[in-house]
Amino acid sequence: MSADHIDPQEKLTEAMMRTWREMYRVADLIRQRVFDVAQRHDLSAQQAQLLLRLDPDAPASMRQLAGILGCDASNVTGLTDRLERRGLVERRALPSDRRVKQVAVTEEGMALAQRFRAEVSAESLLLPLTESELETLSSLLARLEGWS
Amino acid sequence: MSADHIDPQEKLTEAMMRTWREMYRVADLIRQRVFDVAQRHDLSAQQAQLLLRLDPDAPASMRQLAGILGCDASNVTGLTDRLERRGLVERRALPSDRRVKQVAVTEEGMALAQRFRAEVSAESLLLPLTESELETLSSLLARLEGWS
DNA sequence: GCGAATGGTTGAGGATGTCAATCTTCTGGA
DNA sequence: TCCAGAAGATTGACATCCTCAACCATTCGC
Numbered sequence: 001m002s003a004d005h006i007d008p009q010e011k012l013t014e015a016m017m018r019t020w021r022e023m024y025r026v027a028d029l030i031r032q033r034v035f036d037v038a039q040r041h042d043l044s045a046q047q048a049q050l051l052l053r054l055d056p057d058a059p060a061s062m063r064q065l066a067g068i069l070g071c072d073a074s075n076v077t078g079l080t081d082r083l084e085r086r087g088l089v090e091r092r093a094l095p096s097d098r099r100v101k102q103v104a105v106t107e108e109g110m111a112l113a114q115r116f117r118a119e120v121s122a123e124s125l126l127l128p129l130t131e132s133e134l135e136t137l138s139s140l141l142a143r144l145e146g147w148s
Numbered sequence: 149m150s151a152d153h154i155d156p157q158e159k160l161t162e163a164m165m166r167t168w169r170e171m172y173r174v175a176d177l178i179r180q181r182v183f184d185v186a187q188r189h190d191l192s193a194q195q196a197q198l199l200l201r202l203d204p205d206a207p208a209s210m211r212q213l214a215g216i217l218g219c220d221a222s223n224v225t226g227l228t229d230r231l232e233r234r235g236l237v238e239r240r241a242l243p244s245d246r247r248v249k250q251v252a253v254t255e256e257g258m259a260l261a262q263r264f265r266a267e268v269s270a271e272s273l274l275l276p277l278t279e280s281e282l283e284t285l286s287s288l289l290a291r292l293e294g295w296s
Numbered sequence: 297g298c299g300a301a302t303g304g305t306t307g308a309g310g311a312t313g314t315c316a317a318t319c320t321t322c323t324g325g326a
Numbered sequence: 327t328c329c330a331g332a333a334g335a336t337t338g339a340c341a342t343c344c345t346c347a348a349c350c351a352t353t354c355g356c
Contacts, residue, residue, distance in 0.1 A: 015282035016274050022289035023273075027175035029294045032218075046343065062304060070180075075344055077305055082342085099303045099352045125171075126164050128291045134163035140285045141170035143276045146177045192311065210335060223313055225336055230311080247321045247334040302353075312343075322333075 029125060037119045041112060050079050051088060051105070051113050059092060059102035088112060177273060185267045189260060198227050199236060199253070199261050207240060207250040236260060 012020075038048040046069075053068055054060065062080065066073040080103055083089040088109035094100040105113065126134060160168075186196040194217075201216055202208065210228065214221040228251055231237040236257035242248040253261065274282060 012269060012272070013279065013282075015279050015286065016269075016272060019274055019277075019282045019286040019289070020269055020272070022286045023174065023178065026171065026289050026292055027178045029292070030171065030175045031179070032294070044342065063302085071343085072345055073304070074306075074346085078343075097303085097353070101304065121160060121164075121168055124160070124164060124168070125292050125294070126167055128293065129167075129288065131161060131163050133288055134161070134167045136284060137288045138163065138167040138170045140277065140281055140288075141167070141174050144174055144177070144273050145276065146180070146273070194312065211333085219312085220314055221335070222315085222337080226312075245322070245334085249335065298356095300353100300355085303351085304349100305351105306347105306349075308346090308348105310344085313341085315339090316337105317339105318335100318337075320334085320336105323329105323331090325330095326328090 026125075033120055033125075037116060040119070041116065043116075046079060047083055048116065050076075051083060051109060052116065054089070054103060054105045054109070054113075056105050056110055059104040061094070061100045061102055063100075065103060083109070174273075181268055181273075185264060188267070189264065191264075194227060195231055196264060198224075199231060199257060200264065202237070202251060202253045202257070202261075204253050204258055207252040209242070209248045209250050211248075213251060231257070 034048065035045050038045050041048075043051070050065065050069060053065075060068070062073055062076045065076045065080075069076065080089060080091065084091060087106055090104055090106055091101045092104050094102055129137065182196065183193050186193050189196075191199070198213065198217060201213075208216070210221055210224045213224045213228075217224065217227075228237060228239065232239060235254055238252055238254055239249045240252050242250055277285065
């Protein structure tokens, strides 16, 4: 369907609109939370994003990281520079292809990432719900797919 | 509880972790969606954020907008400049206090905001769920509160 | 082996964000 | 009333984020 012919109002039920509002609200809470924790550790949201997405067991190339983060490769250069300057990450040459530089998390980076994850989910947003409600919520959310 | 003593791993149940992952994933989908629609209309995510938060019936001062957006007032100046340059918004002097400038949405701004909201929720993320599942989801989400 | 593709960086330029300083306008107390 | 200080908006300096085009080194395909 072309964006030129969207007229979604008539297709949106009351329940959809209510759910949409709630999801948007909760997404905002999460974003705010991540931002706060990042700030506490002197990281920008983007630096945190990159650090958290790095797999300690599988270093990724700059190119791959650009794909993961959905941004230009030249942007990853700067982000990596700043994380490397703080010792959270390091560039490694790939012997099999000397064009490639892989980004590996350092010990310090792993420690910070773990602490970060812990702080974000601590005092959880989810405490008001019972175990069985959590089961229901996660399985409903799991059925939502992206747009395309 | 001080952030120095957080050790949440032992408090997090399996269901909590699964739910947290799903919420994070869905929050990401929403962020991506908003970004895409904004880009389609030549708006940055922040410009869209500001435009969508303006109430046509109650123009807000720069100061108030800074509060709503959670940023410095000087930042709102630039944001408003760029929206005003496109005719989506206009500054109005407040007669009762000539220090204050209020930001009002123009007709064009309102039209764009409405179109924006429509496009974001069109081809909805929520289509996989039935009406009764939507009721369940929205009431579960409604019970989640922020951290503090 | 050589031209083309690939990976990373650099530089220009714009948007976002903070902080400190400034200008204008209010406001409250002597 | 007058004046010191608070409050609202802007500006300038500076760092980050982000894209695009240009560039260098390396690798790959023919």
